[in-house]
Amino acid sequence: MNGTFQGLVLVSICGLASFMKAAVYTRYGPPEVLEIKDVAKPAPRDNEVLVRVHAATVCAADWRLRKAEPFFIRFLNGLWVPKKARILGMEFAGTVEAVGKAVTRFGEGDPVFGSTGFRFGAHAEYLCVPEDAGIAIKPVNMTFEEAAAVLFGGVTALHFLRKAGVQTGQRVLVYGASGSVGIFAIQLAKHFGAHVTGVCSTANLDLVKSLGADEVVDYTREDFARAGRVYDIVCDTVGKSGFARSLKCLKRGGSYVRIGGSGGMLSILAGMLRSQWISVTGAAKVISGMAKAAEGDLAFLKGLIEAGTLRTVIDRRYSLEEIAQAHRYAEAGHKKGHVVIRVAATI
Ligand SMILES: NC(=O)c1ccc[n+]([C@@H]2O[C@H](COP(=O)([O-])OP(=O)(O)OC[C@H]3O[C@@H](n4cnc5c(N)ncnc54)[C@H](OP(=O)(O)O)[C@@H]3O)[C@@H](O)[C@H]2O)c1
Incomplete structure (x- = not known):
């Protein structure tokens, strides 16, 4: 085959299908299972928006799905190998590249941010999202990187604070105040009029105060349950x-919100049983489960951001090629706010 003919073959193949770069995993395991590959660029269905991703994040759901922890996560994504989601990434911000013919809310060139939920797929140059599922115009006062780092923590914190029925004047303790959920729980509880105490390590005390916490407790030096304070919501x-420490400082009948889980299957099951028992005795209302975006959540969070009431925190930034490092850092469990993936070189 001469050079001209080879060139013609390549041009015609590229004309038939277009490709994009994505971080793909085909087996569960350590960060090294993630590989940058050329995969088919998605095409929007009638109700979908094709987004050119500028920025995404690595959140707890990404590394948990990558390593299949806890084990039952495999029931969501394939028992032996990842099947449904092979490209991770739940949060994104970018520009609308094209829209399906039934789309009415978005147009080419719109700056957007969003969350894919359990569809994942944001660790790629492009993704398709239904126009009515987790996508909105980006807040005007945020960069793409900032806007990508809002919805996982923001929607989760909002869901659970609402479930706990947070009210003006209540005392709320946020444990794990410097993570991606914690930074939004602090700010949203303040927005709802609560008196807020944040628990974090020494290095994060100033950050948590700067987010509006009325009081901070350094968990490396002080036991929050021994400080003599009583809360309506932990x-x-x-x-x-x-459980024991949280109930000790909770008003009788107060809400103990358990958003994150640590430990293996047995400790998760033990926690579920204990939660049931505590709720039955009336000592506390134990609130857990999966966060779900309610209609209007994106608009609500965007409104608070544009009003200057809510901000995000970015700890580290990585390129798509550095995705394994980003996973390793996020999985270590000590990030401040978010780890951002710069997908497009233009930002
Ligand atoms: N139920 C749901 O629907 C739902 C939704 C979203 C997330 N989650 C879960 O919620 C958990 C948290 O998510 P995330 O994104 O906020 O995590 P993250 O960003 O990784 O949280 C990291 C933060 O946790 C703090 N931390 C670590 N060990 C601590 C300790 N012993 N005491 C107090 N703080 C500690 C770290 O602060 P220091 O460096 O100061 O220790 C760090 O700032 C994850 O397990 C995730 O799977 C559940």
Whole structure:
């Protein structure tokens, strides 16, 4: 085959299908299972928006799905190998590249942010999202990187604070105040009029105060349950506050919100049984489960951001090629706010 003919073959193949770069995994395991590959660029269905992704994040759901922890996560994505989601990434911000013929809310060139939920797929140059499922115009006062780092933590914190019925004047303790859920739990609880105490390590005390916490407790030096304070709501974002300590400082009948879980299957099951028992005795209302975006959540969070009431925190930034490093750092469990993936070189 001469050079001209080879060139013609390549041009015609590329004309038939277009490709994009994505971080793909085909087996569960350590960060090294993630590979940058050329995969088919998705095409929007009638109700979908094709987004050119500028930025995404690596959140807890990404590394948990990558390593299949806890084990039952395999029932969501394939028992032996990942099947449904092979491209991770739940949060994104980018520009609308094209829209399906039934789309009315978005047009080419719109700057957007969103969350794919359990469809994942944001660790890629392009993704398709239904126009009515987790996508909105980007807040005007945020960069793409900032806007990508809002919805996983923001929607989760909002869901659980609402479930706990947070009210003006209540005392709320946020345990794990410096993580991606914690930073939004602090700010949203303040927005709802609560008196907020944040629990974090020494290095994060100033950050948590800057987010509006009225009081901070350094968990490396002080036991939050021994400080003599009593709360209406204890909101544990990382699953490490412990039942006994949390109940000790909770008003009788108060809400113990368990957003994050730590430990293996047995400790998760034990936690579920204990939660049931505590709720039955009336000592506390234990709130857990999966966060779900309610209609209007994106608009609500965007409104608070544009009003200057809500901000995000970015700890580290990585390129798509550095995805394994980003996973390793996020999985270590000590990030401040978010780890952002810069997908497009233009930002
Ligand atoms: N139920 C749901 O629907 C739902 C939704 C979203 C997330 N989650 C779960 O919620 C958990 C948290 O998510 P995330 O994104 O906020 O995690 P993250 O960003 O990784 O949280 C990291 C933060 O946790 C803090 N931390 C670590 N160990 C701590 C300890 N012993 N005491 C207090 N703080 C500690 C770290 O602060 P230091 O460095 O100061 O220790 C760090 O700032 C994850 O397990 C995730 O799977 C559940």
